[in-house]
Amino acid sequence: MLIILRVTIRLALIGAVLVASIPHVAALETYCPALTQVAALVNDKERFASIIGEPRHGNYLETKLPLPGWADCAFYGRRTYTCDSLPLATAKEAERAFARILDEVKSCLRDNWSEEPSRASPGYAVLHHQRPAASITINTDQTEKNDYVVRLILFLRGR
Amino acid sequence: MARGAPVWPLFVKELREIVSGRALWMLLLLACPLVGYSFFQAMSLYGEASAAAANSPVLASGLSPLDGILVPTFGSFYVAVTLLFPFVAIRVLGEEKQSGALRLLVQLPYRIMTLVCVKLAAVFVAWLLCAIPVLSSVSIWWMAGGHLFPAEIVTLFLGHLLYGLLIGAVALFAASITESSATAAIVTLAFTIGSWVLDFTIAGRPGWLEWFAHLSLTQVIRTFEQGLLSVGLVIGVAIAICAFAGLATVWLPPGIAVRQKLMRSAVCVAAAVLALLVVTQIKASIDVTEDRRNSFALADANQLARLTEPLAITVHLAAEDPRYMDLQRNVLAKLERVMPRVSIRLATARQSFASAASEEAYGQIEYRYGARSDTSPSTSPREILPLIYGLAGVSPPAPIPSAEFSGYPLVMDGPFPLLWFLAVLPILIIFAWWRSRRLPPNKQTFLKEVAMNSSTKTLMIVVVSVASVLLPALAAPIKVDLSNETAGTEPKGLVPVVGVWRIENDGGKKLLAVDGRQWKEGQSSAGIADKARALYGERYAEFLDRVQAYAYYPYVVAKDLEDFKNGEITVRFEGLSGRIDQGAGILFNLKPNGDYLTIRANCLENNLVLWKFEKGRRSSVEWVRNTPTASRQWHDLKVRIAGNKVEGYLDGKLYLQHTLPQPVSGKIGLWSKADSYMHFEDFVATPNE
Numbered sequence: 001m002l003i004i005l006r007v008t009i010r011l012a013l014i015g016a017v018l019v020a021s022i023p024h025v026a027a028l029e030t031y032c033p034a035l036t037q038v039a040a041l042v043n044d045k046e047r048f049a050s051i052i053g054e055p056r057h058g059n060y061l062e063t064k065l066p067l068p069g070w071a072d073c074a075f076y077g078r079r080t081y082t083c084d085s086l087p088l089a090t091a092k093e094a095e096r097a098f099a100r101i102l103d104e105v106k107s108c109l110r111d112n113w114s115e116e117p118s119r120a121s122p123g124y125a126v127l128h129h130q131r132p133a134a135s136i137t138i139n140t141d142q143t144e145k146n147d148y149v150v151r152l153i154l155f156l157r158g159r
Numbered sequence: 160m161a162r163g164a165p166v167w168p169l170f171v172k173e174l175r176e177i178v179s180g181r182a183l184w185m186l187l188l189l190a191c192p193l194v195g196y197s198f199f200q201a202m203s204l205y206g207e208a209s210a211a212a213a214n215s216p217v218l219a220s221g222l223s224p225l226d227g228i229l230v231p232t233f234g235s236f237y238v239a240v241t242l243l244f245p246f247v248a249i250r251v252l253g254e255e256k257q258s259g260a261l262r263l264l265v266q267l268p269y270r271i272m273t274l275v276c277v278k279l280a281a282v283f284v285a286w287l288l289c290a291i292p293v294l295s296s297v298s299i300w301w302m303a304g305g306h307l308f309p310a311e312i313v314t315l316f317l318g319h320l321l322y323g324l325l326i327g328a329v330a331l332f333a334a335s336i337t338e339s340s341a342t343a344a345i346v347t348l349a350f351t352i353g354s355w356v357l358d359f360t361i362a363g364r365p366g367w368l369e370w371f372a373h374l375s376l377t378q379v380i381r382t383f384e385q386g387l388l389s390v391g392l393v394i395g396v397a398i399a400i401c402a403f404a405g406l407a408t409v410w411l412p413p414g415i416a417v418r419q420k421l422m423r424s425a426v427c428v429a430a431a432v433l434a435l436l437v438v439t440q441i442k443a444s445i446d447v448t449e450d451r452r453n454s455f456a457l458a459d460a461n462q463l464a465r466l467t468e469p470l471a472i473t474v475h476l477a478a479e480d481p482r483y484m485d486l487q488r489n490v491l492a493k494l495e496r497v498m499p500r501v502s503i504r505l506a507t508a509r510q511s512f513a514s515a516a517s518e519e520a521y522g523q524i525e526y527r528y529g530a531r532s533d534t535s536p537s538t539s540p541r542e543i544l545p546l547i548y549g550l551a552g553v554s555p556p557a558p559i560p561s562a563e564f565s566g567y568p569l570v571m572d573g574p575f576p577l578l579w580f581l582a583v584l585p586i587l588i589i590f591a592w593w594r595s596r597r598l599p600p601n602k603q604t605f606l607k608e609v610a611m612n613s614s615t616k617t618l619m620i621v622v623v624s625v626a627s628v629l630l631p632a633l634a635a636p637i638k639v640d641l642s643n644e645t646a647g648t649e650p651k652g653l654v655p656v657v658g659v660w661r662i663e664n665d666g667g668k669k670l671l672a673v674d675g676r677q678w679k680e681g682q683s684s685a686g687i688a689d690k691a692r693a694l695y696g697e698r699y700a701e702f703l704d705r706v707q708a709y710a711y712y713p714y715v716v717a718k719d720l721e722d723f724k725n726g727e728i729t730v731r732f733e734g735l736s737g738r739i740d741q742g743a744g745i746l747f748n749l750k751p752n753g754d755y756l757t758i759r760a761n762c763l764e765n766n767l768v769l770w771k772f773e774k775g776r777r778s779s780v781e782w783v784r785n786t787p788t789a790s791r792q793w794h795d796l797k798v799r800i801a802g803n804k805v806e807g808y809l810d811g812k813l814y815l816q817h818t819l820p821q822p823v824s825g826k827i828g829l830w831s832k833a834d835s836y837m838h839f840e841d842f843v844a845t846p847n848e
Contacts, residue, residue: 057676057677058675058676058677058678058679058834059675059678059679059680059833059834060834076738076739076833076834077680077711080739082738082739084738118782118784119766119782119784120784121764121765121766121784121785121786122765122785122787123765124763124764124765124766124784137763137764139763139764141738141741141762141763141790142790142791143736144735144736151738151763153738153739
């Protein structure tokens with residue numbers, strides 16, 4: 001009886017871990033193709049022109065290729081692509097999400113993109129693409145509504 | 160603005176400007192051996208002649224200290240003034256112009272003319288200081304028992320003084336029309352050395368060249384060296400000095416169209432030319448020499464003065480003929496001084512010596528007085544004066560008994576003069592130089608006195624501005640005061656160059672905000688051309704070009720700090736929002752071409768970076784990570800600059816240290832990036848020595 005109980009608990013724990021990891025895997029599977037597509041445009045002659053949409057306020061423009069599972073994807077100017085994660089309640093959650101997303105992005109964009117630890121700070125990571133010069137930064141931020149987000153920015157360097 | 164501020168503090172400031180520069184001291188040091196050697200040589204020759212004249216009264220009567228000692232010694236001083244004094248004089252204006260302080264100086268409650276006059280007065284004092292070596296030589300001569308005739312030395316001194324002031328006025332004018340002191344020096348030297356060359360290359364040539372040679376500045380001194388105090392010459396040189404000062408006044412104030420300046424200059428030049436034409440009619444002069452070398456004997460002078468009919472003299476001699484020079488010196492010049500109506504014509508004025516000498520009448524001098532005329536080849540007054548008396552029908556006057564000039568022979572030897580000029584005086588000058596560098600800055604006094612007198616707020620702002628510009632030693636912090644600003648408008652104490660900068664009210668407290676949320680990339684600030692012009696005057700176009708290149712990075716420039724080289728700049732900031740960036744930086748080393756440096760913190764990146772903006776490109780110079788900079792919290796950012804060493808502090812902690820290839824020098828301001836929405840307050844700059 002005791003053995004059955006132990007096995008059940010163990011299976012439940014394993015199941016819980018698996019259930020918890022489902023969104024992670026699902027999210028990565030959801031936005032990785034789009035991110036790969038956006039990242040590939042740094043090599044395109046026209047850069048991001050094909051996915052830039054209508055102007056928004058200020059320097060912002062719509063994008064025709066938002067990352068699934070992310071919020072408020074847009075262009076800032078014609079060289080900077082940005083998306084926010086879904087809102088998170090606490091800074092701790094944001095930190096965890098930051099670490100997870102960094103891993104996801106790194107595993108998604110394996111070729112040509114490398115992390116730059118020398119430029120990283122807590123809550124801030126940088127991935128570089130050598131030719132042409134482009135970067136992805138991932139950072140946490142607190143919004144005006146006092147919730148937290150993880151922000152992804154992909155931009156062409158060398159301004 | 161009121162125009163009644165005291166002149167004395169301004170004058171003291173100008174003097175300090177001169178004394179603090181190296182030019183004055185270098186001139187003094189170089190003048191020591193130059194004047195000393197000339198004096199020593201003159202003394203040796205004078206001593207040899209005196210020894211030879213020991214038993215010959217005739218020889219002794221030719222020994223005048225004016226010719227033997229004073230003129231040669233002052234001659235070396237003339238060389239020093241011609242070649243080096245422009246560098247001293249230019250400093251009173253060139254430095255301010257080069258640093259940009261001039262634009263602030265002209266806002267003080269002084270008329271431009273007052274500023275120029277005070278600068279000229281400072282140049283006068285500088286010349287007096289430069290004259291120390293030559294005056295010391297006169298003292299040595301006098302203490303050694305040498306004779307000095309006061310009128311002679313005063314006249315000679317006056318001649319050199321007028322020459323020095325003329326050089327000073329030319330230098331001021333040159334500094335007013337050029338952008339750098341070096342260019343001004345070239346212009347002035349072209350004027351002085353050109354004039355010098357003009358004098359010794361074409362003087363004595365026939366025709367218009369002779370007239371042209373009279374424009375040489377060197378000619379100013381020549382008359383005084385001869386012991387003649389010419390009223391017309393003194394007034395003429397004074398007019399020339401005033402004219403150059405007037406031109407400097409026209410060209411000094413920035414912000415006036417060149418065309419307008421040219422028109423005013425034309426009026427000034429025309430007025431000067433007109434006045435000079437009038438002055439040329441003044442023939443009065445005083446022979447101040449003890450031996451009356453420029454005058455006939457007293458009885459002859461009295462008799463000739465009574466001859467009121469015109470005396471026309473036609474000289475058949477070439478201008479370079481020694482006989483003509485004798486005639487000119489012994490007779491013609493004296494006649495012109497004593498007779499009211501004398502006209503002299505050089506019949507061979509347009510001919511060379513060779514062609515003139517072949518004429519039959521060559522060598523003859525025709526004299527026509529009234530209806531009578533006579534001819535004589537003589538160049539001696541002993542023959543010419545009786546001839547003129549004969550033409551006038553008067554008998555030669557009886558001589559008036561007077562003391563004969565017996566000369567002042569003096570044999571003086573010993574090493575003291577050389578010791579003085581080569582050792583003692585240079586050491587004293589070096590000591591004075593060293594002392595001058597240790598003097599406490601008194602420009603605060605200057606500013607305080609001016610401010611107290613005008614007691615206007617505008618003036619106070621200008622005073623602070625000038626203090627910050629003119630007084631690197633003044634370590635008083637300069638804070639950008641936002642309390643009097645209007646919420647919702649651009650700040651008045653800062654010039655927004657790129658981005659949307661405005662004053663915001665945060666719970667009753669005025670803050671400076673940069674709001675990139677609505678700002679579009681490439682969009683410079685409203686009225687940028689006028690702002691750039693206010694910041695950099697005529698060089699604003701170059702600045703504007705670079706602004707376009709950096710238009711991704713909003714920044715404001717502090718109005719009241721012209722050139723920040725050393726000290727601390729601090730500001731408090733809070734990151735409110737910004738998806739792309741939440742950057743807050745202190746901008747420094749802003750050049751007129753738009754290049755700059757900035758140390759910025761970033762609430763999204765938690766790093767502190769020294770960025771360089773050069774030739775339209777941005778690059779990181781020093782990158783420090785792990786600098787916690789939370790959004791929605793206030794942080795202290797500080798930049799400390801010491802020459803080419805830069806330190807960056809965040810919240811009181813030193814994070815960044817870097818040595819730049821060049822010392823920092825330029826305007827300062829605040830910086831941000833992209834869509835950052837940031838608050839700033841307590842922007843304070845504390846310049847150090």
